[in-house]
Amino acid sequence: MKVNSFFIALVIVNLLTAGSLKAEILAKSVKADLSAFNKEESLWKNAKEEVVTLMMQPMVAPRPKVTTTEKIKVQAIHDGNWLVFRIRWADPRRDDAGKLGEFSDAAALMFPVKEGPPPPIFMGAKDNPVHIYHWRAQYQYDEEHGKKEMKDIYPNMSIDMYPMEFKDPGKVKGLTKEKREQYVQGQAAGNPQSYAKHAVDEIFAEGFGTSAVIENVESYGKGVWKNGEWTLILGRHMSRKNGSSLSVGKDTHLGFAIWQGSHDEVGSRKTVTMSWTPMKIEK
Amino acid sequence: MATVKNWQISRDMEYPYDEHRPKRQWAIIFDLNKCIACQTCSLACKTTWTSGKGQEYMFWNNVETKPYGSYPLAWDVRVLEKLGKQEWKKNEPYYGKTIFEGADPTEKAVHFAPKDEDWMYPNVGEDDCAGTVVAGDHISLPHDKWFFYLPRTCAHCTYPACLAACPRKAIYKREEDGIVLIDQSRCKGYGECVRACPYKKSMYNTYTRVSEKCVGCYPAVEQGYQPMCVQNCIGKIRIMGFVNPPWKARNNNPVDYLIHKLGIALPYYPQLGLEPNIYYIPPIHADRDYLAQMFGPNVDSAIAKYKKLKDDPVAQGLLVLMGSSDRILHSFDVVAGQATGYDEKGDKIVSVPVHEALVERPAFDAKNGTIRNNTP
Numbered sequence: 001m002k003v004n005s006f007f008i009a010l011v012i013v014n015l016l017t018a019g020s021l022k023a024e025i026l027a028k029s030v031k032a033d034l035s036a037f038n039k040e041e042s043l044w045k046n047a048k049e050e051v052v053t054l055m056m057q058p059m060v061a062p063r064p065k066v067t068t069t070e071k072i073k074v075q076a077i078h079d080g081n082w083l084v085f086r087i088r089w090a091d092p093r094r095d096d097a098g099k100l101g102e103f104s105d106a107a108a109l110m111f112p113v114k115e116g117p118p119p120p121i122f123m124g125a126k127d128n129p130v131h132i133y134h135w136r137a138q139y140q141y142d143e144e145h146g147k148k149e150m151k152d153i154y155p156n157m158s159i160d161m162y163p164m165e166f167k168d169p170g171k172v173k174g175l176t177k178e179k180r181e182q183y184v185q186g187q188a189a190g191n192p193q194s195y196a197k198h199a200v201d202e203i204f205a206e207g208f209g210t211s212a213v214i215e216n217v218e219s220y221g222k223g224v225w226k227n228g229e230w231t232l233i234l235g236r237h238m239s240r241k242n243g244s245s246l247s248v249g250k251d252t253h254l255g256f257a258i259w260q261g262s263h264d265e266v267g268s269r270k271t272v273t274m275s276w277t278p279m280k281i282e283k
Numbered sequence: 284m285a286t287v288k289n290w291q292i293s294r295d296m297e298y299p300y301d302e303h304r305p306k307r308q309w310a311i312i313f314d315l316n317k318c319i320a321c322q323t324c325s326l327a328c329k330t331t332w333t334s335g336k337g338q339e340y341m342f343w344n345n346v347e348t349k350p351y352g353s354y355p356l357a358w359d360v361r362v363l364e365k366l367g368k369q370e371w372k373k374n375e376p377y378y379g380k381t382i383f384e385g386a387d388p389t390e391k392a393v394h395f396a397p398k399d400e401d402w403m404y405p406n407v408g409e410d411d412c413a414g415t416v417v418a419g420d421h422i423s424l425p426h427d428k429w430f431f432y433l434p435r436t437c438a439h440c441t442y443p444a445c446l447a448a449c450p451r452k453a454i455y456k457r458e459e460d461g462i463v464l465i466d467q468s469r470c471k472g473y474g475e476c477v478r479a480c481p482y483k484k485s486m487y488n489t490y491t492r493v494s495e496k497c498v499g500c501y502p503a504v505e506q507g508y509q510p511m512c513v514q515n516c517i518g519k520i521r522i523m524g525f526v527n528p529p530w531k532a533r534n535n536n537p538v539d540y541l542i543h544k545l546g547i548a549l550p551y552y553p554q555l556g557l558e559p560n561i562y563y564i565p566p567i568h569a570d571r572d573y574l575a576q577m578f579g580p581n582v583d584s585a586i587a588k589y590k591k592l593k594d595d596p597v598a599q600g601l602l603v604l605m606g607s608s609d610r611i612l613h614s615f616d617v618v619a620g621q622a623t624g625y626d627e628k629g630d631k632i633v634s635v636p637v638h639e640a641l642v643e644r645p646a647f648d649a650k651n652g653t654i655r656n657n658t659p
Binding site: 060061062063064065098099100101102103148149150153157159162163164183184185186187188189190191193194208209211264266267268 | 334335336337339340386387388389390391396397398399401402448450451452466467468469470471472473474475478479487488489490491492493495
C-alpha cells in the first residue's frame with residue numbers, strides 16, 4: 001500500500017537524522033529527597049542535558065501535517081527511589097485549554113513494562129504494554145487551582161438555572177451529590193477525564209488507541225512556561241507494581257511525545273520520538 | 284480503507300471500517316413543508332438531555348433557517364467548500380468524492396474544526412429570506428424570495444464520520460437500532476468527532492472534558508417510543524421508525540414507504556458519503572438548485588410526487604399517521620379511509636381517519652333560540 005511505504009520512508013528518514021539515536025540519557029544519582037517536587041536548581045548541575053529529536057506522529061490518522069516540536073532537552077536525576085526528569089522545549093504560546101476548540105500543551109514520557117527488547121515505539125503492542133506518564137498544563141491547573149467551573153471558562157456566560165442545582169429554602173431540597181452527578185455525564189460514567197486531575201496521568205497502553213488511565217499514581221509533575229519555553233519537572237517512583245519497574249544500575253528505554261495546544265495538537269496529533277532513547281540509571 | 288455499499292449515492296465507496304449494517308436502523312423523516320421553526324423539538328431535547336454544566340450551548344436538536352441559518356456557524360458551506368466542487372448528474376451514481384475519499388492522508392475525513400465563536404449563534408439568520416423584497420414584489424411559485432426551516436438531529440449515519448475519526452474507538456454504533464453513541468467512560472475529549480462530523484452533531488463538553496452527542500433517545504426507543512423531539516413536534520412534521528436499505532424495503536413500513544416506495548423523503552447532503560439516516564420531504568417552493576445541492580438530484584422527482592399525494596390515499600393516510608402516536612409504528616395500512624399503525628408484534632397502536640369528517644353547524648341554534656358565534 002502507498003500509505004505504508006510512505007510511513008516506512010518517513011521512519012527511515014527519521015532513523016537517519018534523529019538525534020534520539022545518538023542520545024543516551026544518564027540519570028545522575030543525587031543526595032536529596034526527590035519524592036516530591038524539588039525546585040532546587042543545583043540538583044541538576046551534574047546531569048548532562050541530552051537533545052532528543054521528535055517528529056510529527058506519522059503512523060495513524062488523524063495526524064499533524066508539520067513537526068511543531070523538533071527537539072526537546074532532557075536531563076535526569078534519581079535518589080535511589082525516585083527518578084526525576086527535567087524536559088524543556090520551545091512553545092511560543094502557553095495553552096491550558098478550557099473553551100471549546102482549545103487544547104492544552106502536554107508532554108508524555110513512555111517506558112516499556114517488560115524487560116528485554118522494548119516493544120514497538122508506537123505505544124507498545126498487544127501483551128507488550130508501555131507505561132506512560134502524561135502531563136498536561138490543563139491537569140496541572142486542576143491540581144493547583146481545582147477543576148475549572150463554567151464561570152472560570154466563560155466568565156460572561158449567563159445561565160438562568162441549572163435544574164440539578166435548584167433549591168427553594170423550606171420547599172425544595174437540593175439534590176444529593178449522586179443525583180447532581182447524573183447531569184454531568186462524564187462523571188456519572190466514572191470517566192477520570194471529568195474529575196479534577198493530578199498533574200500527571202499514568203497510563204498503560206498496548207498500541208495506539210488502547211490507553212487506559214491507572215488509578216494509583218506515584219508520580220508528580222510541574223511545568224513552568226516562560227519566554228516561549230516549557231520547563232517540566234516530572235518525577236516517578238522507580239519501582240512500580242505491575243508497571244514499569246526500574247532499579248539503580250539497570251538500563252531502560254524512553255519514548256517522548258509533545259503536544260502544542262496552539263497548533264490544535266491533541267491525542268494522535270502530536271510530535272513523538274520515532275525510536276527508543278536508551279537510559280542508564282547511575283549507581 | 285474498506286469498500287462499502289452506499290445506496291444513497293448508488294455506488295461503492297471507501298470507508299475506514301467494513302460494511303456492517305445493524306439489525307435495525309433508527310431513522311427520522313421530516314416534512315419540511317410543515318415545519319414552522321417553533322423550536323419545541325429543540326426545547327424538548329434540551330430539557331431532557333442537555334441542561335447540565337458544559338451543555339449550555341448544546342442543541343443536539345436544532346432548527347435553522349436555510350439558506351442563511353446554521354449552527355455551528357456556516358457548517359454546511361464550510362464543509363462543502365473544503366470538499367471542493369463535485370458533480371452529480373441526474374439518474375447517475377454520484378461520482379464525486381465523499382469526505383472519506385477526499386481526505387488528506389493525514390486525516391480521516393474532509394472537515395473543518397469549529398471554534399468557540401462558531402457555536403455562539405444558534406439562531407443566526409433566523410427567518411432571513413434569500414433575496415431582497417422590494418416594493419411591488421408579489422408571490423410566484425416557486426418563490427423567488429425563499430427560505431425554509433431545517434430541523435436537525437444526529438443522523439445516526441450508516442457510515443459515521445465521528446466513529447471513523449475517533450482514535451480511541453470510543454464511538455460505537457448499536458447493533459439493535461443503529462444508534463451511534465459516544466462511550467462517556469472511554470472518551471478523552473480529543474474532539475476528533477467534533478471535527479470529522481460534517482453535520483457538526485458531536486459536541487464537546489468543556490466541563491466534563493469529553494464529547495457528547497444526540498443519543499437518539501435510546502431509552503425511549505428501547506421501550507418502543509419515538510424520541511422526545513418527535514413526540515413533542517406540534518406540527519406533526521416528523522416520524523421516527525426503522526429504515527431498511529432499498530433491497531430490504533418493506534412497503535408496509537412507514538419510513539420505508541416514504542423513502543423507498545414513494546421516494547419523497549431524501550437524505551441531506553448524501554454526497555458527503557455517510558449514508559445519514561435523517562430524511563427530508565423537501566420544501567416545494569424553495570430554490571431548486573439549492574435543494575439539489577442539499578438533497579441530491581432526485582429532489583425534482585420527490586417534489587413532483589409530493590404534489591400528487593392528493594391522488595394517493597395510502598400516502599395520505601401515512602401522512603396523517605405522522606405525529607398521531609408517541610409510539611414507534613413498525614407497520615401501517617390504510618383501509619376504507621382509515622389509517623392504522625401497528626407495533627412490532629402487529630398489535631394496533633393507533634387508527635385515524637384519513638379525512639376528518641366535516642361537521643357543519645348552522646349559524647342559528649334552534650334548540651336554544653340563539654345565534655352561534657365564534658367568540659370563546
